[in-house]
Amino acid sequence: DAGVIQSPRHxxxxxxxxxxxxxxxxxxxxxLFWYRQTMMRGLELLIYFNNNVPIDDSGMPEDRxxxxxxxxxxxxxxxxxxxxxxxxVYFCASSYGGELFFGEGSRLTVL
Amino acid sequence: xxxxxxxxxxxxxxxxxxxxxxxxxxTSINNLQWYRQNSGRGLVHxxxxxxxxxxxxxxxxxxxLDTSKKSSSLLITASRAADTASYFCATPSTGANSKLxxxxxxxxxxxx
Numbered sequence: 001d002a003g004v005i006q007s008p009r010h011x012x013x014x015x016x017x018x019x020x021x022x023x024x025x026x027x028x029x030x031x032l033f034w035y036r037q038t039m040m041r042g043l044e045l046l047i048y049f050n051n052n053v054p055i056d057d058s059g060m061p062e063d064r065x066x067x068x069x070x071x072x073x074x075x076x077x078x079x080x081x082x083x084x085x086x087x088x089v090y091f092c093a094s095s096y097g098g099e100l101f102f103g104e105g106s107r108l109t110v111l
Numbered sequence: 112x113x114x115x116x117x118x119x120x121x122x123x124x125x126x127x128x129x130x131x132x133x134x135x136x137x138t139s140i141n142n143l144q145w146y147r148q149n150s151g152r153g154l155v156h157x158x159x160x161x162x163x164x165x166x167x168x169x170x171x172x173x174x175x176l177d178t179s180k181k182s183s184s185l186l187i188t189a190s191r192a193a194d195t196a197s198y199f200c201a202t203p204s205t206g207a208n209s210k211l212x213x214x215x216x217x218x219x220x221x222x223x
Contacts, residue, residue, distance in 0.1 A: 091153055104152055
């Protein structure tokens with residue numbers, strides 16, 4: 001298996017623009033997680049899904065953030081409108097209930 | 112708030128030495144996991160220890176768990192320059208075993 005695949009790896013955008021981050025989990029995994037990593041706050045869980053259903057989105061910072069999982073092989077995280085404080089590395093991870101398998105992350109810079 | 116807190120925040124050792132990293136947590140858990148993150152990369156799972164286990168080994172890694180003290184340690188023996196990375200402990204949330212909360216991590220530098 002190719003592992004968890006995230007795109008884009010790097011995104012630079014201007015404040016106010018919409019950002020879409022994409023994730024393909026490992027086939028057969030039934031959990032999918034979105035984390036955000038910054039120096040100040042470390043790794044924060046934004047939202048996670050089980051069998052494509054959002055289970056806990058309490059970590060989503062505000063309404064500007066949304067995430068969907070339309071099927072078992074794809075999820076996206078959208079930020080609209082983006083702000084400079086959204087700059088971070090966003091990780092997607094998948095699991096079948098035990099250890100997490102992380103993608104390589106999407107580094108977002110909002111100018 | 113963070114469930115797991117690692118200690119120290121940074122550690123610098125010479126190649127060949129052992130590295131010991133600690134993690135404390137607040138609430139009861141049924142397992143604790145350690146992950147490694149190389150610079151610019153995603154996290155990689157190292158080892159999982161269950162609450163009914165006290166010690167676990169995997170290659171040069173040794174993990175201990177003391178549920179009475181709510182703490183865990185990760186020992187890397189005979190360290191190598193390639194062990195240079197950040198190390199995180201992660202614990203599941205109460206009632207949501209799949210929801211992992213990570214500490215802020217320990218930066219380990221192994222000098223050749």
